[in-house]
Amino acid sequence: MKINSIFFRIFSGFLIIITLFSIILLVSYNWGLSSAIKNWSNYHLKNSKSLAKSILLGNEVVVPQDNPIFVYNLDRELIFSNRGLGRKSGVDQELEPILSNNILTGYYYSPRMQFLDIEANKEFTKAITKALILALIISTIIATIIALLFSVNISRSTQKIVKFLKRLSKGDSGSYIKVEGSTEVQEIINAINNLSRELLREEELRSQWSRDIAHDLRTPIAALKAQFEGMESGVLDINIGRIKQNIKEVYRLEYMVEDLSELMKLEDPKTSLYIDEINTLDLINQIKIICVEDINKKKIKTSFNSSLTSFIGDEMLLYRGISNIWVNAVRHTNVGGSITFSIYQQDMNIIIDINNSGEIIPKNEISRIFDRLYRGEKSRSSQGSGLGLTICQQVVSLHNGDITVCSDKSTGTTFSIKLPL
Template sequence: MDYKNKKKTLNNKLIISLVSVILLVVVSIGVTINIVLENTFADYITKNNRKEINSLITSLEEEYKNNQWNIYNIKEIGKVSIDKGRIIELYDNKENLVWGAREYDNKMCHQTMDGIKNNMKNMNPKWDGEYSVEKYNLTNEYGDYIGYVNVGSYGAFYYMDEEVDFLNHINKLIVIIAIITIVITIIIAILISNNISKPIEKVSEMTKLIGEGGYTNKIEYNSNIKEIDTLINSINDLESKLEEQEKLRKRLTTDVSHELRTPLTSIQTHLEAILDGIWEPTNDRLSSINEEVIRLTSLVNQLKDLAKFDSDESKLNLTQVNLGQLIQNIIYNNQGKALEKNIEIKSSLEEIESNLDKEKISQLVVNLLSNAIRYTNEGGYIYLRSYKKDDAIKIHVEDNGVGIPDESLKYIFERFYRVDESRSKKTGGIGVGLTISKSIVNLHRGSIEVTSKVGEGTEFIVTIPVIDLKDI
């Protein structure tokens, strides 16, 4: 599947997910509102019907005056009752029919009751309400019995046409609101989807370019999503680091070929001159060739050491080591190089017994001290310190040499990185000493830091935790 199809799938999934969630919420809210509304409306109708029956009884009692019923007004009351779903029959105190709705308009009564029945069936197919008649006694203002009224209806709760229309109108309104909400949700979902997928598309394109070796372009996109911004910044940082690594790799080819070619050319020139009889194989000539062989061997050994650390084949061989004595011996071995530049090596070394890899720690200190001698001007100084602090061993190598530019500090532990190309060619090396040093420190579960100012000097600080052989 190509990327564009993946992008469409991502957009579709985001849209479908958002719309599904909102649709579920809208439907849930709509159903809830509908249920609550119907229940509340049903309670209202029930209470209202009871009030209307009480009002009906009061109205009928008021139409009895001077021992006579006002038939005209009773007929109007009866017609209103039919419209409200109640069939009344009024009897006097001698049980004579005064007025009856069915006698007045039986067809109208049937139509009204059938309408109510249809309404209730439409609203609730399981409705099985039955028509019932309730009897209410009537009294005059003095409390004397004046007759009674039979009220026929489908109980205290039923829907008239107006009420059904009201509920249908509300339901239609809920549906319209739901549709509008869904449409708005789809639009918002598309905007959110694009807002998320667009930067991801750019990141994907950039990673594809990086995979093809293109490290010059950065993602120029500002997202209002924190995680997306973090992702973009991480990809840009990765691009910068890979670009720098690519430059280092390209430079490595030139540097290694130069470092190897120089001693090989010198050896070849000397040997050809000796074989052609131009030079005599004197001790000086042979000594010069030997120096070039030693230099060549040193370069090869550096590459071999780096390869060993890269392949994870290097393991610690821990033994009880007197760190102070170890560093002091290394100082003695390097004083000759320091004296050639009139550099003073000072030290403050505590007697620390600890479980360390003696060979690797020696290589670490030699690398740091050699660098300090190499990049400290004549008449300068180097100061080495070692001490124990809390549960860690500290090693400081400080000099007042040429220093390291701020922009180079973050790269000095990278493979084949050299601060000053021209200066490095004069001093030798291919830029792997500090890389090896950092690997040694990492093997000991420690850390190495560097602080430096150009023209003032550099200080390396190594921190190695005290290692218990039981933890290995």
């Protein structure tokens, strides 16, 4: 058994608590017994004085035999004793005065008796002490057994969790652990199972993205390779049109690489924001020129609404995130459709809405469209890395904001960004 193991620590903790409890109980018992004996002695002295005073006054009293008392007159002559009249003179005794209305009426002598001098008290104390020691021994044994069982149970649970985490670290995601235990242990297990599910989901997304990105990279590279080989062999003529087409493919590759680089930067914990005042009109003017050729070609109606002159945020990052949503809106809006861009304040938040009348996002995809590396079925054939919305969500998250999407046939698709003031 290792000293730093959870079993040893829990079991040792229980034993320490039991030991401290036993010590406190014994100290309390000793203090209580001492106080009781002291109180008994004080009561004995007071009772002796009261009896002596009553005897001097001629009252009939019953003096217990276990309370020796000698009463003397003013001449220190013995006039009463429950031990016989053997002591007639009190000259050699340490007599205590008896006062009545502050007038000396006589003396008395009562030897100081110890509590344990009385046999009944001695037997009572022994019985209580034995019962206490026996109770401590039995309680310690029971508590030790309970501590042992509890420690073993916790230790087994943690060992199962550790084994599962080791398997998980080796890539065995998707499996789950079932361990019975306390509420806290169950919370840990639920968190681990959720982590396993999330890792499996991320692995599936990464695998899907790898296939998609490999296809998207392979296609332009293959096209460029074929073009250059054809021009090299003389099969294809070298002309401006062919060169422009090749440059377009290069731009496509560059765009995908930039998205990957941008996402890596945003996910870096060291990423910091450059917060400044953003002019709303300037932001709208920047958005207006994005995909303007596609907008004109598809005859899309655009409208921009703003009730704010400015707001606070990282202008470059917000532009990057909003532009990704705008590009998607243009891409998925049908010919003759419309796109509406709105900025306004709601309570203590800045709201940015981008609504388009284009294709409806299936309900089973809405919960996943912001996932890293995910692309919906309708987006697989289109250009793009599948990282645009993920980048947007990360930008909003860095601003402590939130982004949601609503898509139905009656109102179209609306992406709503909420940024706290």
